[in-house]
Amino acid sequence: MKSFQCTCGNTLFFESSRCLACGLDVGYEPGLGVIRRIDKKFRLCANGQRHAACNWLVPAGSGEAFCASCRLNRTIPDLGNALNRHHWILMEAAKRRLLHTLIGFQISLPTLAEDPLNGLAFDIVSTTLDPAATTGHLSGVITVSLEEADDTWRQINRQQLGEASRTLLGHFRHESGHYLWYRYLSRLHWDHPSRTAFRTLFGNDSFDYGSALARYYQQGPPANWQQHYISAYAASHPWEDWAETWAHYLQMVDGIETCEELGIQATLAPLPAGLEPRSNAEDASFRALLQRWISLATMLNEISRSFGAPFLYPYVISPSVADKLRLAHHFASVWR
Ligand SMILES: [Zn+2]
Ligand SMILES: [Zn+2]
Ligand SMILES: [Zn+2]
Structure with missing residues (x-):
């Protein structure tokens, strides 16, 4: 991750939505890869405005309510439940970190609705409520179990599965590997280099x-x-x-x-x-x-x-x- 600076000189972070030194409202602009002030040109993503769940910016004239990351969501949990909301916010933060790296590689990230063949969608679902749902990838849809955001739940699973580490960010990175394999390799001929x-x-x-x-x-x-x-x-x-x-x-x-x-x-x-x-x-x-x-x-x-x-x-x-x-x-x- 890069380091960022406010116009006042204070250090800002990828997750920053306000400068703690000068009080400026800021957000992350994924196109340019910078933290910048919120002004007439850029507004905060709707998930930031409504739920304090996102600090990415949307060009003011774009007509989009959601940022490049939140636009990829197909399903999010019931936010009426405070614990769901807390876990979902952690999920979105991990997802934005993954997307930052993919954008850095210049991999395009169309939504599945825009591009049914190559697009991407996220289903963030509670597997307690929907036991049929499991963390994984299928045909452009990455499903992540909301329970993975619970530290205790994740540690128990990590130990039972004998893993060296288990993190939300690791899950997003892993599933992005399946998605990209599907998108770029699965349809190539068997003998393709x-x-x-x-x-x-x-x-x-x-x-x-x-x-x-x-x-x-x-x-x-x-x-x-x-x-x-x-x-x-x-x-x-x-x-x-x-x-x-x-x-x-x-x-x-x-x-x-x-x-x-x-x-x-x-x-x-x-x-x-x-x-x-x-x-x-x-x-x-x-x-x-x-x-x-x-x-x-x-x-x-x-x-x-x-x-x-x-x-x-x-x-x-x-x-x-x-x-x-x-x-x-x-x-x-x-x-x-
Ligand atoms: Zn500042
Ligand atoms: Zn967003
Ligand atoms: Zn896998």
Whole structure:
């Protein structure tokens, strides 16, 4: 995430809606990627005005009530319930962070209503009220269970599923991986170079998804999963491996941006054995990214240790995971 400044010089954040130093009402303008004042040219998204749930801006002349993020919502929870409202506000904040990164890649984000083939929609639903709904992606619709915004609920699930971390932002990033796979890869011919590149690294994705997941939940991941996957769950099926890898790539990109904007400089030590890529221009840009991230992640973990807290970055990037992340880096640079 970038750092922002008010016209008065005070520091502002991605979530800011008012400058605490000078009292100016501000919001985030996703087109330009800046926090700016609310004036005749830009007004606050309707979800900001009505529910204090959004700080993104809408061009005053656009005729749209909702911002580029809220416009993607197809279903939101019943806001008459105060707890729902609280959880939903946390959801929207995580979703905007995901969208910030995707917009940074210059990936267009039409709504599903505007573009039934490539568009995106979010259903944020309570799975207590609607037990048939589960977090996932289907044909351009990302469903996220509202209960994921409950810290206790999420931690219980994290422990039961043996995950290193479980966050709302992680869910949004993961599901965006499924959506983008559907949009950019699923309709390509089996022998298309992108499909072949995918299959070479992630495995044969025609493998039955339902039985792969059933087997994963029954038997767990293979003992040596860390050599091949970024998470245990990634071992369940090539689609999940991709979604986990993509989510991880977004976390790296956002993590690097945040650290460097704050002036935390990576020390560019040589990459660990096996992580050195082949040599072309794209590999050079990925190499630089990986090098910066490994350096910064080490610092972040040392900081966690000095707080007596669990590692902020409980992951290991093996050579085959680095290869998968490299493909994610490539797709991020060509998908528009
Ligand atoms: Zn100010
Ligand atoms: Zn909004
Ligand atoms: Zn998934």
